[in-house]
Each structure stands twice: as C-alpha cells, then as structure tokens.
Amino acid sequence: MPERPPRPQRAETREIVELRQLKAAQPELASAIDMQIALVDMQRRVQSRVPLPWIQVDPEWQKAQQTAGRPLVRFKDIPLEWSDFRLIFRQTADILQRFDALDRADYDRIVALGRDGNALEPAVRAWYDATSGVEPGSDPRNRAPSDAPASLDQVLVLALRPFLARCAEALAQKVDLGGWNHGHCPVCGWEPDFSVITPSAERRLFCGRCIAQWSFASLTCPFCANDDRALITSFATRDGRYRVAACDVCRRYIKAYDARRAQRPVMVAVDSIATLPLDAAAMQRGYVG
Numbered sequence: 001m002p003e004r005p006p007r008p009q010r011a012e013t014r015e016i017v018e019l020r021q022l023k024a025a026q027p028e029l030a031s032a033i034d035m036q037i038a039l040v041d042m043q044r045r046v047q048s049r050v051p052l053p054w055i056q057v058d059p060e061w062q063k064a065q066q067t068a069g070r071p072l073v074r075f076k077d078i079p080l081e082w083s084d085f086r087l088i089f090r091q092t093a094d095i096l097q098r099f100d101a102l103d104r105a106d107y108d109r110i111v112a113l114g115r116d117g118n119a120l121e122p123a124v125r126a127w128y129d130a131t132s133g134v135e136p137g138s139d140p141r142n143r144a145p146s147d148a149p150a151s152l153d154q155v156l157v158l159a160l161r162p163f164l165a166r167c168a169e170a171l172a173q174k175v176d177l178g179g180w181n182h183g184h185c186p187v188c189g190w191e192p193d194f195s196v197i198t199p200s201a202e203r204r205l206f207c208g209r210c211i212a213q214w215s216f217a218s219l220t221c222p223f224c225a226n227d228d229r230a231l232i233t234s235f236a237t238r239d240g241r242y243r244v245a246a247c248d249v250c251r252r253y254i255k256a257y258d259a260r261r262a263q264r265p266v267m268v269a270v271d272s273i274a275t276l277p278l279d280a281a282a283m284q285r286g287y288v289g
C-alpha cells in the first residue's frame with residue numbers, strides 16, 4: 001500500500017470566511033457570530049458523512065400531499081445514523097450552553113435525554129411527525145412530552161438539520177416543487193425563517209429546519225396567509241441590503257436579503273446573523289419572530 005500524503009488542512013468555507021469578515025465589521029455581534037461559526041462547522045462535518053438518501057416519491061402521492069399542504073419527507077426517509085445524531089445532539093446543546101443560549105437546567109435535561117438510548121429515538125420520531133405534519137392528523141402540540149424544556153425544539157432543529165438538508169438536496173434533484181404555494185416547507189413542513197428577493201423580484205423562502213427554498217408570493221404573510229398589502233409593514237436597512245416584511249394581522253415577521261442590489265448571492269447562515277439588529281428593530285415595533 002502506498003503511503004497516503006497527509007490530508008491538507010480543510011479550507012474554510014465561504015460562509016465561515018464571510019462570518020469572520022462580519023465579525024471584524026460589526027464587533028458587537030461577535031458572540032452570536034462565534035456561536036454560528038461553531039454550529040456551521042459542526043453541521044458541515046456531520047453533513048459530509050450523511051449519504052444522499054434515495055427518496056421514493058409516487059407522483060399521485062406527491063400531488064395529494066401538495067394539495068393538502070403536507071410535506072414530502074417521512075421520518076423513515078431521513079438517513080439518520082443514530083450514533084452521529086447522538087453526537088450532534090450533544091454538541092449542539094454544548095455550543096448553545098457555552099454561548100448562554102441555553103440555561104443550565106434545560107441543558108442538563110436535554111443532555112440526559114440524549115444519553116438515554118431508549119428515550120431519544122422515539123422522542124425524535126414523535127417530534128418530527130408532530131412538527132412536519134407529513135402524516136394526516138398530526139398535531140404540533142404533541143411534539144414533546146409536556147415536561148420537556150421549550151428549548152428542546154431549538155436543539156432538535158439544529159441537530160436534525162444535516163440529515164434533513166440531505167433530504168432537501170435529494171428531492172430538489174427529482175421533484176418539481178414549483179407548484180407549492182404554502183407558507184411552510186414543502187420538504188419537512190417547518191416554518192420559513194429567512195427569505196431572499198431575487199434579481200427578478202421574486203421572493204423565495206428558506207426553511208428554518210432543512211434550509212430548502214421555495215417561491216412564495218412577495219406580499220403575502222407566510223405565517224397566516226394575509227395578503228392585504230395595507231396590512232404588511234415593510235422596512236429596510238439603510239443600505240437597502242436587507243428588508244423585513246411584518247404582518248399586522250398575526251404580528252409575525254420575516255427578514256429578507258435583497259439580491260437585487262447585492263454583490264453576492266444570499267447565504268442564510270451569514271445573513272440571518274448580519275440581520276440581528278433588524279430583529280431588534282422588528283421586536284421594538286411589537287412584532288414577533
């Protein structure tokens with residue numbers, strides 16, 4: 001066997017380079033940026049080991065799911081490798097705790113759940129089934145045991161991301177999502193948490209869980225479907241790079257990267273952090289994220 005040369009040091013991704021530049025430009029965001037770098041780096045390492053799943057989608061079933069507003073990824077489609085999942089679940093909790101995004105009591109309970117081999121798997125399955133709505137009759141209120149800490153959602157969203165992102169990738173190659181006109185994700189059913197206004201002035205939403213993207217009417221609220229433009233409040237950063245569309249019916253808002261006047265394409269992991277000051281502005285006006 002010929003000896004392999006040592007592996008070169010992994011180059012930093014474009015996202016991490018951009019995050020470091022953002023930190024230099026906006027030092028007041030340093031802690032949020034450092035946390036994001038830790039999360040992005042961990043997710044990338046796990047995702048590189050997750051195989052692209054083979055998801056069988058029957059066209060009739062797809063049509064029925066789409067009409068009912070139900071997404072396409074069933075729990076059994078997710079290429080979950082439990083030892084990897086356990087690791088990322090624990091490391092996600094560690095990172096959030098290190099940056100004070102998770103309090104100590106919640107952290108201890110979440111870590112205990114991760115260590116309990118018999119409890120974790122059914123809990124993740126029940127949470128996904130309840131929050132994706134992929135099966136008829138599921139109820140998001142039954143996502144977790146009533147005594148589970150509220151922050152469990154955040155840990156599960158981040159820990160499942162590399163596995164669900166691979167599902168989104170696999171589906172994007174074989175399924176046309178162009179007919180999907182709902183405000184939630186066509187892949188995993190979660191809510192959007194960022195958006196982009198494309199150079200042709202179309203709006204695309206990004207799922208807050210699997211990062212799938214889909215087109216959505218630019219003046220409709222994705223959370224409550226309000227499409228009265230008099231009841232959508234919109235404001236932008238001074239440079240016009242980022243915008244907020246806030247709904248005066250349900251009081252939710254969504255941020256956008258305005259690619260019509262941008263030097264680079266949208267990068268959700270970067271732009272969602274660069275816009276933290278916009279979140280503060282939206283909340284000051286009484287909207288909720």
Ligand SMILES: [Zn+2]
Nearest residue numbers: 185188207210
């Ligand atoms: Zn999704």
Ligand SMILES: [Zn+2]
Nearest residue numbers: 221224247250
């Ligand atoms: Zn609304």
